[in-house]
Amino acid sequence: MAEADGAKPQSWFADHALLPEGHARDVLFQISDGRFTAVTPNASPAGAGRLPGIALPGFANVHSHAFHRALRGRAQDSDGTFWSWRERMYAVAERLTPDRYLELARATYAEMALAGITAVGEFHYLHHGPGGVPYADPNAMGEALLQAAREAGVRIALLDACYLAGGLTGSGHTPLEGVQLRFGDGDVDGWAGRFTRLAGSDTAVIGAALHSVRAVPAASIRSASAAAAGVPLHVHVSEQPAENEVCRAFYGYTPAALLQHEGALSRRTTAVHATHLSQDDVALLGGASAQACLCPTTERDLADGIGPALQLHEAGVRVSLGSDQHAVIDLLEEARALEMDQRLASGRRGRFTPGELLAALTRHEALGFPEAGRLAVGERADLVGVRLDSPRTAGSDPAQVLFSATAADVDIVLVDGGVVVREGRHRLGDIGRALQAAIEPLWR
Structure with missing residues (x-):
């Protein structure tokens, strides 16, 4: 389902994240076998991949x-x-x-x-x-x-x-x-x-x-x-x-x-x-x-x-x-x-x-996936990186990003630790073109 990197240990860092206890800064996420093994606020990047803006659960x-x-x-x-x-x-x-x-x-x-x-x-x-x-x-x-x-x-x-x-x-x-x-x-x-x-x-x-x-x-x-x-x-x-x-x-x-x-x-x-x-x-x-x-x-x-x-x-x-x-x-x-x-x-x-x-x-x-939806140890490693520097989100308090961000601000998406979306592009390529090709024949 996800890219191969979902099966090996990996780490990601976000300047902001919405954790179960609320907004946190400088959060390091460590992942193994598609699950969070550590979620550490006030950490350093330590060579981790960077999540732009703020990290949200899937x-x-x-x-x-x-x-x-x-x-x-x-x-x-x-x-x-x-x-x-x-x-x-x-x-x-x-x-x-x-x-x-x-x-x-x-x-x-x-x-x-x-x-x-x-x-x-x-x-x-x-x-x-x-x-x-x-x-x-x-x-x-x-x-x-x-x-x-x-x-x-x-x-x-x-x-x-x-x-x-x-x-x-x-x-x-x-x-x-x-x-x-x-x-x-x-x-x-x-x-x-x-x-x-x-x-x-x-x-x-x-x-x-x-x-x-x-x-x-x-x-x-x-x-x-x-x-x-x-x-x-x-x-x-x-x-x-x-x-x-x-x-x-x-x-x-x-x-x-x-x-x-x-x-x-x-x-x-x-x-x-x-x-x-x-x-x-x-x-x-x-x-x-x-x-x-x-x-x-x-x-x-x-x-x-x-x-x-x-x-x-x-x-x-x-x-x-x-x-x-x-x-x-x-x-x-x-x-x-x-x-x-x-x-x-x-x-x-x-x-x-x-x-x-x-x-x-x-x-x-x-x-039926009760172990997903929270950025916490043991949960499925779903991460959504939402930009805080777009025309919609610039100037927002990260803790209130749900009131300013849209789908257009989603930059990276991990599902069970695997990268599915990166820099706003799906791994399958041009999804607009795929939708056009699927829908037009239904209306001919």
Whole structure:
């Protein structure tokens, strides 16, 4: 996955770093076998490699749909709602093959690495061929994503999604139709039989997802959750008011309450979006010690709304961040938006401390990598060097760099000790050109 230097002892030095205890100066990082063996502030460079600016832990992109990257700059002429945008997304999904998906996902994950992301949670539901016909390898699309992450140099949690119904109305669930046929496995046993054939590794976690209460009927939620026991479980929850309305109309529960009733809320559960939650929903998530992944740049692009991030945090829910449909791939912007959206909603500043924003930015535990996301001994040796001399960051207090830096300021990225990005360039070369080559054929 990473360059060979990740396997041999090495050292790196940064003038500034954000350590678990806060901002530190003159920090020497020593690495062996992809782990930090020493993190020493007030040290000398001692021949170590130099990290420009400030060293941060690797970022965790907890929610991604890699193929949505093809919609950036292609769907902004679509008025209306999330539901009208979804038709554009379905059009892209119809055209993807395993080979095309590999090409697009590899370039998308490389773009993430350029932005300081060292692990991605890929919420994967595009499983089969046209009409829902399985490929010779029924996990060909998932394997393409695993290969894409490996070649792009980032870790992945492949969150294989159970997707059984086409939607939900006040009268019940509707069948899969059109491109949705590519998403389904017939029933929970069909999904579990395919899902359990996927194999993980040290850099790839095989997790699970329930697409939503719209796509997984209540009668299947409990059995699907049980089939995924012991691995991360992610669910789209209350992204749209319409989802809440039909769930209440048919089941008499909010989506969060339905998941709780069916035993799908626990410490391993991540509620994605969680935009339109009631106070009772927030309490349910907190009581279950669940997590919530907010995707502010997507939620604003799709006019979803502003989620109750502060209330979730105060209820004990661990908040993480994702770039979802990739209108922007910049987790520094996602972290900043987490705070700024709460300022807009409350009329007050300082809703989250810089340390709390950094925790949300680096929530690798949501992806099944609990030993990542901190610049500390024993942790995976992910390092992100962010410049402090760019037009955006010049003059910033290093301790407040999350409020000034963008993905464009990421200069070097190490994943498990291996250099993936150096001087702002990915080891695969020109990622803009790779994205162009992957996306243009999908729109011809």
